[in-house]
Amino acid sequence: MTKEVQITFDCADPAGLAFFWAEALGYQLQPPPDGFDSWDAALEEFGVPRNQWNSRSAILPIEGHHPRVLFQRVPEAKAGKNRVHLDVRAAPGLEGNERMNALETEANRLEALGAARAYRVEPNKAMMETGFITMRDPEGNEFCLD
Incomplete structure (x- = not known):
């Protein structure tokens, strides 16, 4: 059985990197959950502390079956050459x-x-x-x- 793949980037600025890769790949930022007009409104309603609002971001293909790309904030900086690119x-x-x-x-x-x-x-x-x-x-x- 074929599995779905998600590509995940560890990073310092998930929102900024998500914007870059959405533009680079012709993807779109993942829209907020149903019933919310923005991620800020959703996160506030969910009670997520403001200092965590940029802890994750994701992009999705506009069309076709391509992988979702997730960006997650980590405390450490990039240390060396990527092993996968x-x-x-x-x-x-x-x-x-x-x-x-x-x-x-x-x-x-x-x-x-x-x-x-x-x-x-x-x-x-x-x-x-x-x-x-x-x-x-x-x-x-x-x-x-x-």
């Missing part, structure tokens, strides 16, 4: 200069949202490499534009 498929089916131009366009858009470039790998058929750009989200988590 996301590949954001920003140029499927494209090759060569057309592919790298599409990746550059997406890299520029994400930099405007707070991401940073780490490095770029050029296409190289002899190495079976199609080309990609490695980036870091606003909290330093590595991901690839592929």
Whole structure:
């Protein structure tokens, strides 16, 4: 039986990182529970202390069956390189200069949202490499534009 997958990020600012990744992936912020017009109203009604209001945030796909992404606040900072990372498929089916131009366009858009470039790998058929750009989200988590 196939299982559903949720991707979880440990972070310092769940709301800020959720906004970034919603924009990066074309997702939406998870709406508040039925009967509430905002998360603030829901959290207040539930009696959640204000200092916990930004302890979690989640994003959902706008369409299709893709994983929910959860962001949860943790006290420690990111300590090293990710052992798992996301590949954001920003140029499927494209090759060569057309592919790298599409990746550059997406890299520029994400930099405007707070991401940073780490490095770029050029296409190289002899190495079976199609080309990609490695980036870091606003909290330093590595991901690839592929």
